[in-house]
Amino acid sequence: MSISEYLLSISSKKIKYGLKRTKELLHACNNPQKKVYSIQVVGTNGKGSVSAMLSSVLEKGGYSVGLFTSPHLVSVNERIRINSDMIKNKHIKSFIEKYEDSIKLIQPSFFELLTVISIWYFEKQKVDFCILETGLGGRYDSVTACDNAGIIFTPISMDHHSLLGNTISLIATDKSMAINNNTEFVFSSKQNQRVMQILCKRAYLHNLKIIFANNEKPTIILDYLYGKHQLENAMLVIKCVNYLNNKEIINLNERQITDGLKKTVWFGRFxxxxxxxxxxxxxxxxxxxxxxxxxxxxxxxxxxxxxxxxxxxxxxxxxxxxxxxxxxxxxxxxxxxxxxxxxxxxxxxxxxxxxxxxxxxxxxxxxxxxxxxxxxxxxxxxxxxxxxxxxxxxxxxxxxxxxxxxxxxxxxx
The missing domain is CATH 3.90.190.20 (Mur ligase, C-terminal domain)
Known part of the structure; x- marks a missing residue:
């Protein structure tokens, strides 16, 4: 069975809820999530674009950046990249062969398995940063199990009603649960009043204050992304990058930030x-x-x-x-x-x-x-x-x- 056939055989199974399987599989491969600096992107729309922008900016600054996104357009390898280079099948095969017994015992879902492969691969390749796009929700999404240092919330609205709830309050509550004891900082795009209240309440429980990117508009022109919403996404990324700069976690100048945003490529968006x-x-x-x-x-x-x-x-x-x-x-x-x-x-x-x-x-x-x-x-x-x-x-x-x-x-x- 090829790597694609193996992954597709898992993909056909039902969505599984809870963080237990992800944590068990991470433990089986020596907890790579504890050895990387990761930022989780949560929301309804714009998650992929924001993840790609942040990755591009950091890469422009000379950093090695692991990027985990979903879903893919053509190849599953698109979901796991380092500085825009997709993971090779040999690395996926290596993980599956090495942890075959654990996979059989734990029986992770398709997304859970790919999440753990991505973190394992990023740690193995010694990346400086990991940008991880949440798949669905926040409470039980496998990315939430990855001990992420930061959370970025993109706009939260109605979607996946049958899984997350049929009201904006239920959906926002589920996504807010990505904030946990490992979280060091939280950023958010402009949200409606109810969503903002829910996110802030969750952050307060963990002694955190959310920094919102509200009405500010960047003056840059994006070469490959189009629309007002993409400029708003760019402003959110700028807020986060400025924070990382101020905390001396990174060292980027204005030119690197601007170039990284301008040159961001994220297919399937206009x-x-x-x-x-x-x-x-x-x-x-x-x-x-x-x-x-x-x-x-x-x-x-x-x-x-x-x-x-x-x-x-x-x-x-x-x-x-x-x-x-x-x-x-x-x-x-x-x-x-x-x-x-x-x-x-x-x-x-x-x-x-x-x-x-x-x-x-x-x-x-x-x-x-x-x-x-x-x-x-x-x-x-x-x-x-x-x-x-x-x-x-x-x-x-x-x-x-x-x-x-x-x-x-x-x-x-």
Missing amino acids: HILQAQPTIIFDVAHNKSSLKSFLESFNSYLEINKFERKYLLCAFENNKKIRSILKNFENKFDYIVCSETNIRDSMPSNEIAKIFRNKDKTKIIKNIDESIGYCIKNTKKSDVLVILGSHFIAPAINTFFKNCFALDNKRLLT
Whole structure:
């Protein structure tokens, strides 16, 4: 069995709750989390972008940075990187072979196993810092078991209702539990009043005060990330970096911070795949991220004119997106509804029901066929937006070879 097949065999199993298995597996490999300096990124939207920005800034300062993110776009190796270089299969294989008995005994979930592999690998490679993106929630997420020195909260909103709770208070409470006795500092983006109260209460219990990045806006221009929300993410990272500088944990100058932010690459976020026709891919998949994308797209249309606008969308099921998705209808001339290649995909006919104008709405269930159809019908003067899920990425990669490779950066011009 190959490494991919082995990991996928675990991936097909159910989500498991609790930190017990992660802590046991970390203990089995000599507690690598106690030998690294890690920062955990928690939230609903923007976790990946903030993690990538912080990693890029630290790397620009000459530090070795381990980055653990999820989900991946094409390859599971994307989830574990050091200074942008993905982990090689030989390292994953080495871990699995070395701790095979412990894995069988503990039976970690797919995400738990990858979390521990990442920390083990980062410690083995002697990185200076680890940036760890939380997978889901905070209370029981395996990243929370990693004795993180710092916590960064990105915007918290409604998502994963069936797992975290059906109110913003329940979701925020779950995420706030990432703060624990190991936490030394906490930063947060601007949050709504109720979320802010919940986070501050949790921090107070641990004698901590949260530093919020509220309305400040950086003056920098991001080369590869687009939208007001990304500038807000950048401000959050600047706050954290300034703190680390002031505490003499790092030593970065303003130029290094600015360059690190400017050059951050994080695919699948207003990701321009090509020009003429312009094709944009975005993994926005919940109400808040879809709203942010629509705001960014409106700004983009102010400086870029197109003859026709196509939307291809596919989503995972159980997403409460009906109300925000209705706002997309008037922005596009043609809408193609498709499905992700996963068992929990939202049926394409259900997506189509959201849109009132049936004349400009088309259902093509197969994602490869839907992408092919849109590419065939768009002219050089048109724009195509592919929207809705990380799980669309493998299909996109077959049409735009290596579009997610780090040496294939595209300017937003």
